[in-house]
Amino acid sequence: MKILLIMDPGIAVPPPNYGGHERLVYMFAEEYIKLGHEVTLLAGPNSVISGKVYTFGVNNLQRSKWQKTKELLFVWKFLYQKRKQFDLIHNFGRLAYLIPILNGSVKKIMTYGRPVAQAGIKNITAxxxxxxxxxxxxxxxxxxxxxxxxxxxxxxxIDFSKYKLQKNVEANAPLMFLGRLDKIKGLHTAIQVAKATDNKLWIGGNIPDTADNYQYYKETLEPQFDGEQIIYLGALNDEQKNHYLGKAKALLFPIEWDEPFGMVMVEAMACGTPVIGFRRGSVPEVIANGKNGFIVKNKEAMIQSLQEITTIDRTACRAFAFEKFDVSIIAKQYLNL
Structure with missing residues (x-):
């Protein structure tokens, strides 16, 4: 089958650092190729896959509306001209990209990784x-x-082959927090849990760049980083994530918003590390109570569940998550659609 994958410009595919969606697109491209399909990628500059690549736009998340309009027109022309060259168009970018081929015979999958604007869905399906x-x-x-x-x-x-199972950790192994240091991610709660239970807390993540979240970071978080119990590790690359997640006894996920998925939960599980998360958004779909972590309703319940964390078998934690979230499983689900 001839497959076209589309991703918005802004960050290259695969991403050099941050870029969860771009990393997904790269993984699916490589997995489709591994399964014997002919894959073409349409994405921002400096994008690379094992198949053919067309690039457009600029890699700048703050690019102007006019720039995004030019990108839209480019994709419309590209798709109209090449609409008969593909059996499947798998779009991870803007829904509007698909307008020129909406009623064409090519199969189309539109994939979302965040809450969906319903007006766009109603307009397109009309x-x-x-x-x-x-x-x-x-x-x-x-x-x-x-x-x-x-x-x-x-x-x-995620590609589980990139993550190493750590079957056992010390009883005094640190807790882990991994994610943007925005208020909605709940790091302040993770710090409170670590202090209340006399655990070390490793923290990996990007310092915020929005004014409100940067103020939160400077006033609420940074003063608590002591390098001994509450340890900020900086933004972690894949190798570092593998190392620290594997050596942690649990990942804390005390979110204050409805997380659409939460890739970091699965990354932890791939290392055998169970996750304790608040019951919001997708958390009840990713965590299976007692198998790969615990779903809790508040800070007090998170503290309580830490007493049971050793009841979770780390090998079984990874195996359970693999069957549900490995790229080999998910790529086939898309192709079956």
């Missing part, structure tokens, strides 16, 4: 269309956009 499937990365996320058209849940994936 147009003549065929062979169009919408997917989102959790049942929660599907529920935000499922107002028209055909919808399916297909979870996000």
């Amino acid at each position: 147009m003549a269309n065929q062979h169009l499937i919408f997917t989102a990365c959790s049942n929660y996320c599907v529920g935000t956009g499922n107002v028209a058209g055909r919808w399916e849940t297909v979870y996000n994936a």
Whole structure:
């Protein structure tokens, strides 16, 4: 099968550092190729896969509306001219990209990794269309956009072969927090849990660049980083994530928003590390109580569940997550659609 993958410009595929969606697109491209399909990628500058690559736009997340309009027109022309060259167009970028081929015979999957703007779905499905499937990365996320058209849940994936199972950790192993240091990610709660239970806390993540979250970081978080109990490690690359996640006894996920998926939870599980997360967004879909972590309702329950963390077998934690979230499993789900 001839497959075209589309991703918005802004960050290259694969991403040099931060870029969860771009990393997904790269993984699916390589997995489709491994399965014997002919894959073409349309994405921002400096993008690379084992198949053919066309690039457009600029890699700048703050690019102007005019720049995004030029990118849209480029994709429209590209798709119209090459619409008969592909059997499947798998779009991770803007929904509007698909307008010129909506009613064409080519099969189309539109994938979302965040809450969906329902107006766009209603407008697109009101147009003549065929062979169009919408997917989102959790049942929660599907529920935000499922107002028209055909919808399916297909979870996000990671490549488990890139993560090493750590079967055992010391009783005094640190806790771990990994994610952007924005208020909605709940690091302040993770710090409180670590202090209340006399555990070390390793922290990996990007310092925020928005004014409100940077103020939160400077006033609430940074003063508590002491380098001894509350340890900020900086933004971690894949190798570092593998190292620290594997040596932690649990990942804390005390989110204050409805997380569409939460890739870091699966990354922890791939290392055998169970996750304790607040019951919001996709958390109940990713964590299975007692198998790969615990779902809790508040800080006090998170503290309580730490007493049971040793009841989770780390080998079984990874195996359970593999069957649900490995890229080999998820890529086949897309192709089966």
